[in-house]
Amino acid sequence: MRFGGLTAVGAVDLDVYPGEIVGLIGPNGAGKTTFFNCLTGLYQPTEGEVTFAGTILPPRPRRVVQAGMSRTFQNIRLFANMTALENVMVGRYCRTSSGPLTSILRGPKYRREEAETRARAQELLDYVGLGGYEEHLARNLPYGHQRRLEIARALATEPKLVLLDEPTAGMNPQETKEATDLIFKIRDSGLAVVVIEHDMRFIFRLCNRVLCLVRGKALVEGTPAEVQSDPRVIEAYIGTGDDEEEDLESVDGDAGNGVVGGGSREPGSGGSTRLDGSEGRHEDKDGDR
Numbered sequence: 001m002r003f004g005g006l007t008a009v010g011a012v013d014l015d016v017y018p019g020e021i022v023g024l025i026g027p028n029g030a031g032k033t034t035f036f037n038c039l040t041g042l043y044q045p046t047e048g049e050v051t052f053a054g055t056i057l058p059p060r061p062r063r064v065v066q067a068g069m070s071r072t073f074q075n076i077r078l079f080a081n082m083t084a085l086e087n088v089m090v091g092r093y094c095r096t097s098s099g100p101l102t103s104i105l106r107g108p109k110y111r112r113e114e115a116e117t118r119a120r121a122q123e124l125l126d127y128v129g130l131g132g133y134e135e136h137l138a139r140n141l142p143y144g145h146q147r148r149l150e151i152a153r154a155l156a157t158e159p160k161l162v163l164l165d166e167p168t169a170g171m172n173p174q175e176t177k178e179a180t181d182l183i184f185k186i187r188d189s190g191l192a193v194v195v196i197e198h199d200m201r202f203i204f205r206l207c208n209r210v211l212c213l214v215r216g217k218a219l220v221e222g223t224p225a226e227v228q229s230d231p232r233v234i235e236a237y238i239g240t241g242d243d244e245e246e247d248l249e250s251v252d253g254d255a256g257n258g259v260v261g262g263g264s265r266e267p268g269s270g271g272s273t274r275l276d277g278s279e280g281r282h283e284d285k286d287g288d289r
């Protein structure tokens with residue numbers, strides 16, 4: 001995927017299997033979100049194609065979702081003025097067959113499908129721990145709940161593969177723990193999961209394998225332990241400098257907040273690696289640039 005002279009993502013091969021969580025890491029601007037945007041049809045790759053489960057996918061989000069890939073966004077994208085239940089129901093409509101005419105006429109088929117959609121949406125809200133919030137407007141939910149609601153909506157599409165873009169950004173430690181438990185639960189249900197995160201402690205605790213991207217290329221892929229101790233990964237994040245030893249503690253997840261990097265990022269700055277997951281405020285780059 002090129003933007004002018006910049007190759008944001010080169011050839012990246014990523015294998016992920018049912019019941020597995022793969023982490024996608026890399027410094028700011030490495031191409032992680034662009035990779036998700038290419039996979040999910042928000043960007044049309046300038047070269048190459050996306051193959052999923054043996055099928056070439058057209059760059060059409062609806063077709064991608066129907067093929068079994070769904071995602072959440074770095075910047076939460078809920079329907080703010082719809083209830084939690086309605087937000088999840090929307091995710092389910094890619095699996096229903098009622099067309100515009102049946103919807104207007106509200107015949108028996110429409111009513112049956114609508115009741116099933118509602119029941120499944122309720123199940124999913126319970127599944128992600130939002131039972132009791134179904135009638136709350138999405139915009140009134142606490143931040144951590146909104147992130148979980150996005151996951152419920154992604155699950156409503158009946159995916160085989162779920163892509164989570166910084167699912168714990170902006171969360172406090174308790175919310176991060178709940179998110180971790182939820183992602184484990186999703187994995188244990190047999191889905192494949194790919195997670196982008198800057199919080200290294202979270203990623204190394206969560207993932208079976210980790211792929212580190214740098215400048216759009218796969219730098220290292222391996223188990224969390226292999227990636228964590230790979231000098232190329234450490235260098236990609238922090239470079240080599242006088243303060244290297246101090247920074248290495250962060251890569252090991254032993255220091256402070258257990259994340260890699262130096263300096264938090266202000267919206268639109270797009271520059272330094274974020275220091276922790278508490279910022280969670282990014283320029284909107286989920287395909288809207």
Ligand SMILES: Nc1ncnc2c1ncn2[C@@H]1O[C@H](COP(=O)(O)OP(=O)(O)OP(=O)(O)O)[C@@H](O)[C@H]1O
Pocket residue numbers: 003006008026027028029030031032033034035270285288289
């Ligand atoms: N729509 C776009 N137009 C121009 N350049 C873009 C566009 N989207 C991404 N880029 C550029 O592509 C590169 C990869 O960006 P991307 O957002 O994918 O990185 P990232 O690894 O997700 O970063 P972060 O960790 O900050 O979220 C960056 O240099 C970015 O500025």
